[in-house]
Amino acid sequence: MARVERYGPGEEATEFDPGDFVLTHRHNPISRLISAGQRWRFRGAEAVYAHWSHSALVVGRDGALVEAESTGVRRSPISRYRANEYHLVRLGPEFGADGRRRSVDYANAQVGKAFGYLALLGSAIFLLTGWSLRLMRADHQICSGLVVRALHAGGLLLDLDPDITLPADLATRFGVRART
Numbered sequence: 001m002a003r004v005e006r007y008g009p010g011e012e013a014t015e016f017d018p019g020d021f022v023l024t025h026r027h028n029p030i031s032r033l034i035s036a037g038q039r040w041r042f043r044g045a046e047a048v049y050a051h052w053s054h055s056a057l058v059v060g061r062d063g064a065l066v067e068a069e070s071t072g073v074r075r076s077p078i079s080r081y082r083a084n085e086y087h088l089v090r091l092g093p094e095f096g097a098d099g100r101r102r103s104v105d106y107a108n109a110q111v112g113k114a115f116g117y118l119a120l121l122g123s124a125i126f127l128l129t130g131w132s133l134r135l136m137r138a139d140h141q142i143c144s145g146l147v148v149r150a151l152h153a154g155g156l157l158l159d160l161d162p163d164i165t166l167p168a169d170l171a172t173r174f175g176v177r178a179r180t
Contacts, residue, residue: 004176005088012079013088016063019100019154021147022078023052023167023176024086041168051178052167055147057107058088066107066150068141073110087176091156099154106153110146113139144170 007013025035039050056067056076063078078086141149147170148162160169170176 001094002089002091002174004174005090006085006179007081007088008085009083012082013063016058016061016078016088017090017100018059018061019095019103019151020058020088020090021151021170022056022058022065022081022086022088023171024054024056024081024084025051025178026054026084046168046172048177049168049171052087052171052176055143055167055170057103057147057150059104059107066111066146068110068143068146073113073141073146075108075111085179089170089174089176095154095156099156101154103150103154103156107146107150110139110141110150113141143167 005013035050035053039047041050054067056065058064058078059066059075065076065078066073067076144165144167145162148157148160148165151157152160152162157173160173
């Protein structure tokens with residue numbers, strides 16, 4: 001059974017299981033667009049999930065992450081989010097060692113690949129219209145697509161389409177609510 005831990009500004013998780021993931025709210029132009037688009041789709045009781053604009057996969061016991069940034073897919077320390085609120089989604093013992101290894105291997109293999117600007121545009125069209133339009137280039141990633149594909153590699157979330165899954169979808173699935 002998955003559980004979620006909140007870390008506020010100045011707080012930081014200290015124990016990590018590779019294969020888990022984080023959701024955070026970032027403060028840059030792309031993140032603002034993602035949040036605005038998600039608020040269009042996630043309304044009413046679901047509005048608390050639209051807050052999350054970024055996700056990343058935990059790949060190291062030291063809190064190392066693999067994440068898709070506007071500059072491409074990179075490896076980063078969790079400490080870069082110390083000034084922000086983030087939630088660590090712990091997938092629990094049901095996500096076994098072999099599945100976690102496959103997820104981490106997938107994510108690590110993506111490091112150095114490009115950011116998926118076309119995929120982001122396709123997601124924006126989906127948010128605004130409901131049309132599942134897939135605009136993408138091979139080996140280009142957005143943050144939530146990277147997390148979902150990595151978890152697919154480990155055998156999880158096979159019902160989620162990584163091409164149209166956004167951070168708010170992950171938050172909804174795991175009950176990661178923004179503080180109001």
